[in-house]
Amino acid sequence: MSGAAKIGCAIIGSGNIGTDLMVKILRHSELLELTMLVGIDTASDGLARARRLDVAVTDRGIDGLTEDLDVLNRTDIVFDATSAKAHLAHAPVLEALGKTVIDLTPAAVGPFVVPAVNLREHLDAPNVNLITCGGQATIPVMHAISRVTPVRYGEMISSIASKSAGPGTRQNIDEFTQTTARGLERIGGAARGKAVIILNPADPPLIMRNTVYAFADDADTPALLESIHAMVDAIRAYVPGYRLKTEPIFDSLKSTPVSIPGYGTFDGLKVTVLLEVEGAAHYLPAYAGNLDIMTAAAKRTGEMFAESLLEKRATAGGSAHD
Amino acid sequence: MTDAKRILINDVTLRDGMHALSHQFELDDMLAIARALDEAGVGIIEVSHGDGLGGNTITYGFSKHTEEEYIRGVAGVLQHAKLDALLLPGIGTIEDLDRAVDWGISVVRIATHCTEADIAQQHIEHAKQRGLETVGFLMMSHMLRPAALAEQALLMASYGADCVYVVDSAGALLTHEAAERVDALRQALRCEVGYHAHNNLGLGVANSVAAVERGADRIDASLAGLGAGAGNAQLEVFAAVAARMGIETGCDLYALMDAADTLVRPMLARHGRAVQIDGNSLALGYAGVYSSFLHHARRAAERFGVDVRDILVELGKRNMVGGQEDMIIDVAVELSRKKE
Numbered sequence: 127m128s129g130a131a132k133i134g135c136a137i138i139g140s141g142n143i144g145t146d147l148m149v150k151i152l153r154h155s156e157l158l159e160l161t162m163l164v165g166i167d168t169a170s171d172g173l174a175r176a177r178r179l180d181v182a183v184t185d186r187g188i189d190g191l192t193e194d195l196d197v198l199n200r201t202d203i204v205f206d207a208t209s210a211k212a213h214l215a216h217a218p219v220l221e222a223l224g225k226t227v228i229d230l231t232p233a234a235v236g237p238f239v240v241p242a243v244n245l246r247e248h249l250d251a252p253n254v255n256l257i258t259c260g261g262q263a264t265i266p267v268m269h270a271i272s273r274v275t276p277v278r279y280g281e282m283i284s285s286i287a288s289k290s291a292g293p294g295t296r297q298n299i300d301e302f303t304q305t306t307a308r309g310l311e312r313i314g315g316a317a318r319g320k321a322v323i324i325l326n327p328a329d330p331p332l333i334m335r336n337t338v339y340a341f342a343d344d345a346d347t348p349a350l351l352e353s354i355h356a357m358v359d360a361i362r363a364y365v366p367g368y369r370l371k372t373e374p375i376f377d378s379l380k381s382t383p384v385s386i387p388g389y390g391t392f393d394g395l396k397v398t399v400l401l402e403v404e405g406a407a408h409y410l411p412a413y414a415g416n417l418d419i420m421t422a423a424a425k426r427t428g429e430m431f432a433e434s435l436l437e438k439r440a441t442a443g444g445s446a447h448d
Numbered sequence: 449m450t451d452a453k454r455i456l457i458n459d460v461t462l463r464d465g466m467h468a469l470s471h472q473f474e475l476d477d478m479l480a481i482a483r484a485l486d487e488a489g490v491g492i493i494e495v496s497h498g499d500g501l502g503g504n505t506i507t508y509g510f511s512k513h514t515e516e517e518y519i520r521g522v523a524g525v526l527q528h529a530k531l532d533a534l535l536l537p538g539i540g541t542i543e544d545l546d547r548a549v550d551w552g553i554s555v556v557r558i559a560t561h562c563t564e565a566d567i568a569q570q571h572i573e574h575a576k577q578r579g580l581e582t583v584g585f586l587m588m589s590h591m592l593r594p595a596a597l598a599e600q601a602l603l604m605a606s607y608g609a610d611c612v613y614v615v616d617s618a619g620a621l622l623t624h625e626a627a628e629r630v631d632a633l634r635q636a637l638r639c640e641v642g643y644h645a646h647n648n649l650g651l652g653v654a655n656s657v658a659a660v661e662r663g664a665d666r667i668d669a670s671l672a673g674l675g676a677g678a679g680n681a682q683l684e685v686f687a688a689v690a691a692r693m694g695i696e697t698g699c700d701l702y703a704l705m706d707a708a709d710t711l712v713r714p715m716l717a718r719h720g721r722a723v724q725i726d727g728n729s730l731a732l733g734y735a736g737v738y739s740s741f742l743h744h745a746r747r748a749a750e751r752f753g754v755d756v757r758d759i760l761v762e763l764g765k766r767n768m769v770g771g772q773e774d775m776i777i778d779v780a781v782e783l784s785r786k787k788e
Contacts, residue, residue: 281506283774288564299567300541320505323538327563328767337774339506372781377751387504388514396506400778 132159133432134200136191138216139207140165140172140183142292143230146409147205147421148172152179153408155425157432161201164191175409188216192223202435203428206231209294210301217253226435227253228427230420231294232301238309241426242266242360249434254427258302259416260284260323261309262423263336263368267399268314270357271338275345278392280316282306282338285324287331290414299323316340318389334415335371338399341384341392347376354399364426365419367404367412374399454696456491456666458642459683461712462522463534465674466498467740468716468723471511475521477715481671482522484711486529488703490683491666492555495522496533498676498740499771500559501548502540507773508740515544516551523552530555530581537567539771542574549578558604559585559615561769562592565600572607583642583666584609587770590620590736594632601633601641611640611666616655617740617770619648619677619733626655627662634663642666645681647673648733650725652681657689671704672712677739678729684708731757735764744773748780758783 135151135158137144144163151158163176168185176183182197184190192198203226206213213233220227229235236253239245243266248254256262264282271277284306295302303321310319326332354374361368375398383393403415410417462478478495485493495518497503497511504510511518523531532555533548545556556575558568568584575582584604589597601612614629621629626643633641643659645652645668656667669686673679684704690697716722728746732739737760745763749756762779 279506283505283507283771285772285775296564296566297569299537300543300570303538303541304543320502322505322507322771324769324771325538325561325564325567326767326769326772327561332766335775335778337507337777341506371778375777375781384506384510385512386510387512387517398777400774400781 131436132157133202133435134159134161135203135205135428136160136162136164136197136201137205137207138164138188138191140167140170140176141207142410143417143421144205144207145172145175146417147207147424148176148181149408150421150425152181155429157429158203158425162191162194162197164188188219192219198223202226203228203431205424205428221252226431228424228431229253229255230424232258232298232305234305238313239427240265240313241364241423241430242357243269244313245427245430249431256420256423256427257309258306259420260302260321260336261306262419263334263401263403264338265309265314266357266361267338267354267401268310268316268340270353271340271342271350271397272315274350274353275342275395277316277340277342278390278394279318279341279386280310280314280339281320282310282336283322283324284416285326285332285335286416287334287413288325288327289331290410290416291325331411331413333413334403336401336403338401340397341379341394342397343394345395350374350376350397365403365422367406367415367418369402371400371402452694452696454698455660455690457683457697457699458492458494458532458666458668459485459490459670460494460668460680461485461670461674461683463494463496464498464676464680465670466511467676467743468674468679468721469719470743471498471509472719473512473518475513475517477711478518479521479525481707481711483525484703484707485671486526488707489699490529491698492530492532493522493526494532494534494557495519500534500536500540501544515548519548519551519553532557534559534585535571536560536771537571542571545571545575546578549580553580555581555583557583557585559587562586562589562597562600565603568604569607572604572609576608582609584612585615585644586613587615587617588738589614589616589629590618590625594628597629598632598636602636605637605639609639611642612637613642613644613666614659615644616646617738618736619646619652619739620736621651621655623651623655623658627658630659630662630664640665642668644668646675646733646739647678647680647682647725648729648739652679653685653689656681656686657693660690660695672708672716673723674712674716675723675739677732677742678725679723728756728760731760735761737764738768738770740770741773741776744776748776752780752784754780754783754787
């Protein structure tokens with residue numbers, strides 16, 4: 127192999143997410159070398175596409191990866207785009223092999239990460255979790271608010287096109303709302319988080335929309351604006367279709383305090399941020415911004431791990447595999 | 449046999465009626481109304497945030513009291529009627545459902561947009577395992593043709609639903625359209641069928657009667673029509689019409705009239721609210737828009753200086769579905785920008 131040093135990565139899962147991630151890595155990554163696409167259905171469109179693109183494939187699931195020692199030795203990072211249940215089985219196998227695992231399922235074996243917010247703190251973790259699509263879209267904005275002023279209550283509502291919601295999401299929609307709410311609290315910095323997801327079947331399908339609401343302590347709105355804009359720019363660096371639908375809206379609650387029953391009364395600032403995510407249309411259509419932001423965040427996460435690995439190797443004086 | 453046809457009334461005064469008060473129901477009012485409904489012979493009484501369990505949000509508005517206070521409170525006063533809660537997957541969760549069971553519900557209604565029945569599988573199956581009477585609720589039914597609606601209803605029945613509803617959330621169905629949908633479900637399903645009306649086009653009771661004529665087993669209604677938009681099928685009116693048709697509802701008509709006139713109407717007046725077909729609620733039915741959007745759209749119109757009806761009609765054009773209340777701000781901001 128020639129050219130700049132790259133880090134080998136494999137993708138488990140040849141469905142929509144795994145295939146879109148494959149296309150992103152092949153087309154646009156200067157740091158990641160795709161070693162294998164792992165599926166379980168030999169007739170799947172993802173595996174067929176990988177074969178056409180000269181990517182090694184297996185249809186025997188994770189065993190097909192772990193038993194191929196040539197591929198395994200060239201693989202430092204493994205993306206898991208299967209299901210929470212499958213990931214619980216994959217995680218210990220991959221950890222025992224010393225692979226860095228980036229988990230796109232809701233299994234949450236490792237810490238929650240958002241590349242633009244907290245990934246640097248977890249670059250030594252054996253396994254990180256990408257929360258949910260709505261979480262990747264909204265948690266950074268909550269964080270952008272809470273780093274300026276305390277957020278007492280934070281909420282997100284995500285509207286996605288029905289066509290972009292796969293069986294995994296549909297059969298376990300509570301996983302989305304509960305995981306995203308926890309992410310709003312742990313990484314977004316909201317003292318209490320709440321998440322809502324709505325599926326809209328309109329045809330032509332609507333682009334993913336997210337709204338972030340926060341009840342925050344009174345603060346300087348220019349500072350909040352600057353913080354939110356900086357965060358949106360940081361996300362746009364790896365999700366080009368991510369944008370503010372309109373300027374953030376600030377409403378003072380001083381004269382109209384709001385009571386949350388069983389929790390408290392708030393008379394600070396209500397912040398409303400309307401966001402849109404248009405997909406890059408790599409493998410999935412442009413309306414599926416919810417899937418695009420997951421694969422874009424996964425690719426960015428992989429690249430940050432790759433950079434960190436390359437640096438470690440350089441300082442250790444050793445050479446990379448190639 | 450010449451047994452009179454019997455219909456089960458599922459009251460929604462205390463749940464859909466929450467929308468009419470922007471969820472600011474006083475606990476005392478709720479308990480008084482629940483007692484009156486129970487004594488009047490209503491079969492099932494629904495208590496939840498207007499948007500179901502877990503609906504307390506900035507998006508939908510916060511209720512005056514906690515879900516626990518409302519549900520435990522009403523459970524404590526009922527002698528005859530069953531108590532139910534509404535749950536919309538995506539808003540409420542199975543954890544919310546389990547808590548409501550502890551507080552005293554014995555029936556749950558799981559609501560999805562009419563094309564998305566499969567997101568309710570987990571919740572319906574869980575509810576059945578908990579031994580609850582479980583009802584599927586297909587919202588915005590005007591957006592789907594009868595045969596396709598029946599397919600979605602079949603999914604809910606296959607998960608274990610004891611009854612599936614045609615829900616006219618936008619109050620947009622014409623009478624023959626309501627009848628066709630109930631008919632399609634009746635033909636397809638072996639379980640019960642229900643109908644939930646909104647009165648935005650003035651057809652709440654008429655469509656409920658058409659539903660009964662096509663074999664509906666359950667009808668949703670509320671005292672004085674208290675509900676989102678122009679309200680639901682007015683319970684005391686429906687009960688009177690049913691009695692004239694020789695249909696048994698098990699309800700005492702005078703008791704319902706008294707509850708509507710002495711409890712619900714004075715309460716509405718105290719809140720400075722009216723449930724009626726005015727230009728705004730009519731626009732909901734006309735444009736096919738989720739009835740709960742009404743008061744949110746009214747506030748957004750004030751905040752951004754645009755016409756409520758323009759917001760509602762634009763939401764209809766964009767095919768917005770139940771729960772997308774945050775899009776009201778989106779539309780209001782865009783309309784106000786165009787005005788500048």
